[in-house]
Amino acid sequence: MEEQVTKQExxxxxxxxxEKEGRSQKTKIFxxxxxxxxxxVFIVGGTIFGMVQLAGNPSSGQPALLLDAVSxxxxxxxxxxxxxxxxxxxxxxxxxxxxxxxxxxxxxQDFGDKLQIVYRHFPLRQIHKNADASAYAAxxxxxxxxxxxxxxxxxxNQSEWANKYSVEEIFAQYAVSLGLNLEKFKSDFNSKEVKxxxxxxxxxxxxxxxxxxxxxxxxxxxxxxxxxxxEFKTIINQAGDSVSNN
Amino acid sequence: MxxxxxxxxxLAIAFLIISFIGFLDATYLTVQHYRGLPPECSxxxxxxxxxxxxxxxxxxxxxxxxxxxxxxxxxxxxIIYLDSKKENIIKLAALLTFAGLIASIWFxxxxxFVIKAICVYCMFSAATSIxxxxxxxHILKLNKNQENVTIKTNND
Numbered sequence: 001m002e003e004q005v006t007k008q009e010x011x012x013x014x015x016x017x018x019e020k021e022g023r024s025q026k027t028k029i030f031x032x033x034x035x036x037x038x039x040x041v042f043i044v045g046g047t048i049f050g051m052v053q054l055a056g057n058p059s060s061g062q063p064a065l066l067l068d069a070v071s072x073x074x075x076x077x078x079x080x081x082x083x084x085x086x087x088x089x090x091x092x093x094x095x096x097x098x099x100x101x102x103x104x105x106x107x108x109q110d111f112g113d114k115l116q117i118v119y120r121h122f123p124l125r126q127i128h129k130n131a132d133a134s135a136y137a138a139x140x141x142x143x144x145x146x147x148x149x150x151x152x153x154x155x156x157n158q159s160e161w162a163n164k165y166s167v168e169e170i171f172a173q174y175a176v177s178l179g180l181n182l183e184k185f186k187s188d189f190n191s192k193e194v195k196x197x198x199x200x201x202x203x204x205x206x207x208x209x210x211x212x213x214x215x216x217x218x219x220x221x222x223x224x225x226x227x228x229x230x231e232f233k234t235i236i237n238q239a240g241d242s243v244s245n246n
Numbered sequence: 247m248x249x250x251x252x253x254x255x256x257l258a259i260a261f262l263i264i265s266f267i268g269f270l271d272a273t274y275l276t277v278q279h280y281r282g283l284p285p286e287c288s289x290x291x292x293x294x295x296x297x298x299x300x301x302x303x304x305x306x307x308x309x310x311x312x313x314x315x316x317x318x319x320x321x322x323x324x325i326i327y328l329d330s331k332k333e334n335i336i337k338l339a340a341l342l343t344f345a346g347l348i349a350s351i352w353f354x355x356x357x358x359f360v361i362k363a364i365c366v367y368c369m370f371s372a373a374t375s376i377x378x379x380x381x382x383x384h385i386l387k388l389n390k391n392q393e394n395v396t397i398k399t400n401n402d
Binding site for chain 1: 269270273274276277281286287288318321322325329362363364
């Protein structure tokens with residue numbers, strides 16, 4: 001009788017132990033899974049957060065400086081003596097530059113003689129096949145005193161020529177409509193002098209760490225591209241205040 | 247059956263890594279889409295035209311977000327498989343890569359022939375999708391071989 005009880009007890013004890021073991025095993029697996037999925041959520045969340053940071057501040061880091069000062073070979077708009085200077089590195093075939101074109105034009109109008117605007121070429125020839133040709137056209141028109149007129153015309157009609165192959169013909173038509181001497185325009189367009197001018201602008205951009213267009217330098221310091229006209233105006237006003245205070 | 251298991255696990259780990267890389271890429275593009283692109287053109291990206299095109303949004307949802315969800319699904323399925331070793335799970339992930347392949351071919355076509363501009367991030371995503379598809383084919387092949395072996399042993 002006694003023996004039977006102990007046998008039964010033993011059996012129960014063993015069963016309980018087994019159950020306990022099973023339970024602790026289950027808890028272990030549960031904890032392991034919980035840890036694993038928490039880790040996954042952490043990694044995925046961290047990725048999203050990191051990407052928001054990365055994509056949000058594209059040019060965080062050292063403020064870039066303009067190394068080549070404005071010179072006599074630059075194309076100026078506005079007042080030469082103005083203390084606030086905006087230098088734009090731009091590519092005629094870049095859609096973003098075409099979007100900024102009316103903005104910059106409006107700035108020139110609104111600030112008048114308080115602002116000096118300089119246009120420098122930064123043709124992204126790797127991705128825009130007509131970037132160089134359009135820069136040559138503007139320079140060739142500049143030889144006859146109509147750089148800004150051609151500049152406006154090229155930007156305003158960007159979609160017309162951007163993907164064409166016989167782009168020189170289109171620019172020749174623009175030259176005619178601006179009343180330029182076509183013979184001279186064509187020879188200037190192909191001249192080494194014009195090509196060198198564009199190349200020098202490009203190299204000066206490289207020296208100042210320009211890697212995208214448009215890039216604006218306000219009083220020698222690179223600025224993040226403003227998202228609206230008003231933002232741009234505010235930035236220029238602030239820069240003007242700090243110049244007159246000094 | 248035991249011979250192909252380690253290989254299947256290796257393939258699942260490759261799935262895990264590549265889908266995560268794809269997820270990083272797609273997340274970056276999605277964030278850029280919602281924050282608004284930096285208004286500029288650059289040599290490295292060239293994404294302005296592609297990401298700003300009308301093809302970048304499908305039924306009001308940016309395709310980059312769809313891509314992110316796709317990669318995340320593959321990523322999570324790979325983890326579930328590596329944890330549970332249930333082969334149906336990795337098979338499901340492998341089947342999903344067909345959708346990724348078709349989407350990638352469509353996006354490459356759009357960039358080369360319709361938009362005529364190339365966005366490096368989008369091309370990179372196409373590369374990860376195609377890699378996932380090739381790995382997926384191996385997984386499915388392995389699975390099929392196993393089934394044949396099982397059927398054979400059952401018949402014997």
